[in-house]
Amino acid sequence: MASLLRPAPRGLFSWRGYCSRGTQGRLSAGFVEALKAVVGSPHVSTAAVVREQHGHDESMHRCQPPDAVVWPQNVEQVSQLAALCYGQGVPIIPFGTGSGLEGGVCAVQGGVCVNLTRMDRILELNPEDFSVVVEPGVTRKALNTHLRDCGLWKSAAGYNLTGLFVGSEGTLGLITAATLRLHPVPEATVAATCAFPTVQAAVDSTVHILQAAVPVARIEFLDEVMMDACNRHSKLNCCVAPTLFLEFHGSEQALAEQVQRTEEIIRHNGGSHFSWAKEAEERSRLWAARHNAWYASLALRPGCKPEEGTVLRLQEEGHFQGPRILSQ
Template sequence: MAFLRRTVGSGIRRYSQGAAKEWLTDDFLDSLRAVVGSAKVSAAAVVREQHGHDESMHRCCPPDAVVWPQTVEQVSLLASTCYSRGAPMIPFGTGTGLEGGVSAIQGGVCFNLTQMDRVLELNTEDFTVAVEPGVTRKALNHFLRGSGLWFPVDPGADASLCGMAATSASGTNAVRYGTMRQNVLNLQVVLPDGKVLHTGGQNRRPRKSAAGYNLTGLFVGSEGTLGFITQATVRLHGIPEATVAAVCGFPSVKAAVDSTVQILQAGIPIARIEFLDEVMMGACNRYSGLSYAEQPTLFLEFHGSTGGVREQVEATGEIVKSNDGSDFAWAQEQEARDQLWAARHNAWYAALALCPGRKAYSTDVCVPISRLPEVLVETKKDLLASKLTGPIVGHVGDGNFHCILMCDSEDDDEKGRVKEFAERLARRALAMDGTCTGEHGVGLGKRQLLREEVGDVALSTMQRIKAALDPKNLMNPGKVL
């Protein structure tokens, strides 16, 4: 990989570890500056390091340069310039990914899209809004205050909406409101050669369409390997009349997850149902200053009319009681609910605090709801046998859960055990007709598992799509496929 720094009187000095990159010249960098201005192009080592990794354990692979476009026209011109020179291109949003999706493993140019941060078009009567890639989910919901609407897809991190589309993000509300796949109506995408594509037609925002191939669905979850998502039109939802949250402990993992399955089978329209095992609850108590029982626990939330929520709570309470669950700890006022869910959202940092100085690797699998009790019980046994610290937290309402595995990056034996455990967990999910990733994506670490999951024919079809849209393999190369 080539490393760059600015030097007085000599432009760029190149430090090479391997074959030289023919495209990496002063002239090339000058062509990028001509599009966005000198202040919006950086080859400084510290900037490149910041853009060479996400929150995963994958090693940092810095790009050779970072650019900050302000408009879709600039993204198009920058992409065309890179394409003509054969320079790899890596989209960058907030950097909150967990599968190494922003690592520049072949070097290249990182496109930091955070300064494209406008809410472009709000249609309250149609429940839609169009946003640029720098708009985060919290910023959008702040913008929507007073409109009676909100955007419910909540992966925990304050990720950008277009980044969430690129990774097909999910989160705590998916059981009721769906994932990004169900909430994206149209995308504006800059293709690798600079052409601008509107996946559903320019400015179109119908709730559904049967016109042609589902190009929007193709780019949702593409992880930056097919193009730059520069605008997303998403569904909005009405803020419910009443919201009630609750916490309930259980004597065992199986009892908690059995309750989840039975709540869903009963058709109760629960908004959130999150599982935290006893290790995760202990970590959350210490990190967030709480005093919940350290046992397998469900965090639940109910949305609807006042009467409807009351009925949901009563029906859920009966199911919980039949599985020896504790009495609900309630939170109805906004402040109390925010405090309760803050503990859940801080689970990643609470887990890190369990083992100061260690890094964390968050696994991510999803299975059919009926197999959830079995896979969680087997996973707990595997954790104990592997002698690993791995709190479990999950969006169990849609069969998705994570082990946050603590790992000493200097301990090769422990790193090996973490890797082997993660692969066993993924293959256990595949054996139960599930998927190796429910929301984090494939990125760098799960490419072989993707092949095992979908098979050679499906994988070769994906490869042909990639080759058709990105024949030079310049868009985020080395990811997914």
């Protein structure tokens, strides 16, 4: 991750507060009034500071503000806004929390930013079929808080179709409600971290764990540079080495078997400095380094912006070649 940090001089990739265009003026006064007629005057803004706040996310891309920002409260208003913009050829940019890493909220052609955060109702909960219908402004944490008394929870994963629609950054449409699959809260949860002598050893362990069909709930990785950065940022004392973060869900008996098998595989690949935790507070402490990695990376090189990369699997002559560590 550290190798993806690159200098961002103002002349090339501007700071988040710096915008590429000047004052608003692409939308006619009549069009702005039409927006207000749909959602109400308090829910439309053309103020420069508001537009700038909606013209960037957490990516390295320069701020490109929309010409107006609107806050609809229901699906009917979203539909009317879409029809209004379509009829005038005005771009629409959906906005959630602005935490994206690809610049999807940047209004490269101006237009109307549709901020969906005020559509935050939980519309329907169906514990019998493990599903819930929510509006787009409902966050995962807020949903899990609502679900805590019914023994269900929502993970960060989505069904296959979301890979196309949600990943389109709003280019395929505006989401006004979503039906999510829920999971029963597991009987027991165990979190773990372990250090490795090399990155390849951590990769090999991950592959072997998956090949052994160990039902690991989640597994993530930080290299030694990021572990050092996280130690300094979060006041931790983790081993500065390539590190895997793991979590297991299931019954007490199943967890004991999963942990034992995983530890055998990890030791076979040179892993050490094991830390296991069952209590929620201790699990949170173990995961602290991974959760704060983004902010720790920003402190590595002041004045730089992180860059997100995608690693693709490759096939050669019909056989999967397995993961490879690319030289930096």
